[in-house]
Amino acid sequence: MSLFLPDRRSVLAGAALLVPGVASAAARYDAVLWRGPGKPPVAAPTYASLSAAVAAAPANGTKPFRIFVARGVWDEQVVIDKPFVHLVGQDRKASVISHLAASGLTAPDGKRWGTFRTPTLFVRAPDFAARNLTIQNAFDGLAEMSKPGGLHSHDGGGPQAVALMLDKGSDRARFADVDLLSYQDTLFPDAGSSLFERCLVTGSYDFIFGAGQALFRDCEIRSRPRPVDPIDGYIVAPSTSIEQPVGFVFVKCRLTKEAGTKKGSVYLGRPWRPSSQFADGRYGDPKFQGATAFIDCWMDDHIAPAGWTEMWYTGKDGNPRTMLQPEDARFSQFNATGPGAAKFERGRWLSASEARAMTQVVLARL
Template identity: 85%
Template sequence: MSLISPSRRNVLAGAALLVPTATLAAPRYDAVLWRGAGENPYGAPAYPSLSAAVAAAPASGAKPFRILVTRGVWDEQVVIDKPFVHLIGEDRKASVISHLAASGLTAPDGKRWGTFRTPTLFVRASDFAASNLTIQNAFDGLAEMSKSGGLHSHDGGGPQAVALMLDKGSDRARIRDADILGYQDTLFPDAGSSLFERCLITGSYDFIFGGGRAYFQACEIRSRPRPVDPIDGYIVAPSTPIDQPFGFVFQDCRLTKAAGTKAGSVYLGRPWRPSSAFADGRYGDPRFVGMAAFLGCWMDDHIAPAGWTEMWYTGKDGNPRTMLQPEDARFSQYRATGPGAAKLSRGRWLSEAQARAMSRRNVLAWRS
């Protein structure tokens, strides 16, 4: 027998219908990286590694599968091969996806890693997103080149070490409020379109490179020193296909320097021309004509007065030091400010109309 009167019961039933929907909503995350003792407090399935969490995502997802990256260093090499995987860090500096691999080092299979096997995180599916976390390659390029017999860029020694690669299959990737850390070849947006907002990207040689379309908005691009080399580095090395109008566009970014980076020692970029196989041999593919533009960016005094420089490729005659000049690529700047922006003698200066044509919407070809 109920102890609640019919009228009282009706009032309570009505009140239940008025409970805010937020209290009845699904958990905020679909998966949680968790090493703690006992049940995690986030109301979502817990996984001991990012790879395990990605494996739980739907193979053909049509909505975000949200993975909380809790505080800690999650040391593994991960492939994102499912659409709509979204990584959300608990703490931008303390939620770290990390791995150590460099081109010239020996991998577990007994072979050298090679640049294209080094990424900490491979993205090979569409609609990936990451925010409020750090993605790094833990290879210490500065320490390596500072020691006797270490790996050096200038002698082909293999210090390339990628943190994040947007590989074939990636498109509409969104990375916000994230740190992407490395030393050489840090960020490799090589396919599809990608948006980077309020990110920190660090490195020295060619540390943003590849053939994809990438728009960088309000990011900090921080160059790191190379004490044993006369040149501290190159920010971009695009390999944009000639039939692709846009490559890397930086809007309202800050080009800063780490301590020890010399004045005038870093070029904005150089044009990378990868080789392809042809009927008459293998040589630099003329289809690749790099495109990059810096729009309204502040530049510290580490930027070289020329702004842009040449890069070698293998010529049709077999000469491995054939030079592709910046004037033969698609390099430009608009309204650069700061101590490093006074001259920039190479690269094309854009008009306001030309700069406006490189809008986020035009570069990415997204509806939003």
């Protein structure tokens, strides 16, 4: 049985951004990324970097500031710290916002990047939107992990390389027809609400993770091989607060795989429990009870038959390998189909009414 979900795009602020044809030269733009030579593809003030274009946006804007991203690789690390910044690409595959940083690599300040400093694009303001472009972290995780002495650890010295982070201050972010590319920790929706439609997200370990509320609709979630490890990965690692009724919700998405990804080698997810400081020490905070649901999703045969699995955290006794089981999180599914669909005994099966209600919770915040 397939769950019918109403299309709420018409009620979203700036919904025109999601309509095909918006990226045409006839639309009005406030800025264009352009290096020349020749005439820019749209009539608007030109900027040689996305950071410069964002700096030109009003500090407290109340309507979209539209930036046209022309074809090219725009290599920079960018912070969106102003509301209503909207990016529209000229070409989904060829309008590329890119940066190379990985947790274990050395940053310009001489320190390791660490996971939380690696994102190519940080969003720290509400009502951001992006359409018809690519956001990538250019770090080649597979090549790095495959060479002797490469980055393999799961701490601050590992191959984590974030493409997009929805950071504190982000809310009501919207993405349509966007490719989000990396290898580990690709997409970090850590704050606010967000909507992803017809997007592609690629990665291997925990490549969609964080504490935010995000709805993925009609997206492709593509797992990449990780031959240096026994398994090829985990799709999600949510750290949802128990105060939030839902975390990540995937509706009518396709869970696909790159060549070389082994059968049954990718878990739907595992629960991430970050540590907090308490009077009696620093350890995994029990308020983080990750939440994810896959609803009406097609799954290829790389999905592990168990569906969900455990993840370690620092226990109250200081043990850094205390295991948090999926039964202690909020993992669920409804109407899984495809070669990888199974009983998924470690996740809860939703009723149709529960699945519908879960989706509406995220939509109501957008």
